[in-house]
Amino acid sequence: MQLRSVCLFLFVQINLIAAFHHHEKRGAETNATLYAYGADAPAWPIAYGVDDGRLYISEDPSNNDANLVPLTWDLASITGENWIANATFVNGTTAGSMYFLEDEDYAVGVLPLPRLANVKGTVTGFALFASQLVYNNDTLLQAQFWASSTDVDDVYGLTWTLDDGSPNGDFPVVVKASEDL
Numbered sequence: 001m002q003l004r005s006v007c008l009f010l011f012v013q014i015n016l017i018a019a020f021h022h023h024e025k026r027g028a029e030t031n032a033t034l035y036a037y038g039a040d041a042p043a044w045p046i047a048y049g050v051d052d053g054r055l056y057i058s059e060d061p062s063n064n065d066a067n068l069v070p071l072t073w074d075l076a077s078i079t080g081e082n083w084i085a086n087a088t089f090v091n092g093t094t095a096g097s098m099y100f101l102e103d104e105d106y107a108v109g110v111l112p113l114p115r116l117a118n119v120k121g122t123v124t125g126f127a128l129f130a131s132q133l134v135y136n137n138d139t140l141l142q143a144q145f146w147a148s149s150t151d152v153d154d155v156y157g158l159t160w161t162l163d164d165g166s167p168n169g170d171f172p173v174v175v176k177a178s179e180d181l
């Protein structure tokens with residue numbers, strides 16, 4: 001399958017100082033869809049796993065076998081002030097904010113902020129650099145999302161990979177937002 005025929009690309013680490021030379025406050029998006037791009041692969045949307053609140057990459061964001069539903073996102077630009085990425089279900093109900101779960105191999109998920117207070121996760125720091133979703137670790141902008149295969153064919157879990165060279169997943173993906181794909 002296509003998403004798999006992927007070789008590694010280098011982690012994108014964009015120097016924060018260079019990034020802030022983009023002065024204009026552009027690039028924030030509302031009601032956007034997030035897509036994951038593997039190398040030489042079509043973009044697949046990022047969906048919400050109803051069973052566990054984690055994010056999954058699937059060609060069909062309503063995949064029944066994996067119990068997925070689509071999400072739309074409100075995303076800040078890196079020149080914005082509040083770097084919390086918020087997701088909404090198709091029916092307009094708030095799904096929550098993006099986070100990584102440090103204790104669970106840095107799985108990327110979505111939870112309402114009050115519930116996030118109870119888990120050891122990281123919620124702030126996600127914003128758009130141009131249309132690409134990056135994470136600000138206080139020093140650098142990082143884009144270290146990986147796709148991790150699941151029990152369901154062609155459905156991948158979205159994870160984050162640390163800098164220590166051991167990937168949390170099968171292959172890296174670039175995550176981009178689009179308001180009108």
Ligand SMILES: *[C@@H]1O[C@H](CO)[C@@H](O)[C@H](O)[C@H]1NC(C)=O
Pocket residue numbers: 031072
């Ligand atoms: C968000 O986008 C969807 C699909 O393009 C559209 O149906 C919906 O009305 C939009 N919602 C808002 C609040 O703009």
Ligand SMILES: *[C@@H]1O[C@H](CO)[C@@H](O)[C@H](O)[C@H]1NC(C)=O
Pocket residue numbers: 074075076082083084085086097113
């Ligand atoms: C996400 O929600 C939080 C809490 O309501 C809010 O402070 C933040 O500005 C929102 N982020 C975006 C990009 O709208």
Ligand SMILES: *[C@@H]1O[C@H](CO)[C@@H](O)[C@H](O)[C@H]1NC(C)=O
Pocket residue numbers: 069089090091092093
């Ligand atoms: C909206 O959709 C989500 C996901 O399918 C569901 O969990 C939630 O209960 C729905 N909310 C309403 C008010 O129907």
Ligand SMILES: *[C@@H]1O[C@H](CO)[C@@H](O)[C@H](O)[C@H]1NC(C)=O
Pocket residue numbers: 137138139140163
């Ligand atoms: C951010 O990432 C860089 C590069 O891996 C690392 O040197 C630095 O310690 C990190 N900063 C924080 C606050 O995690």
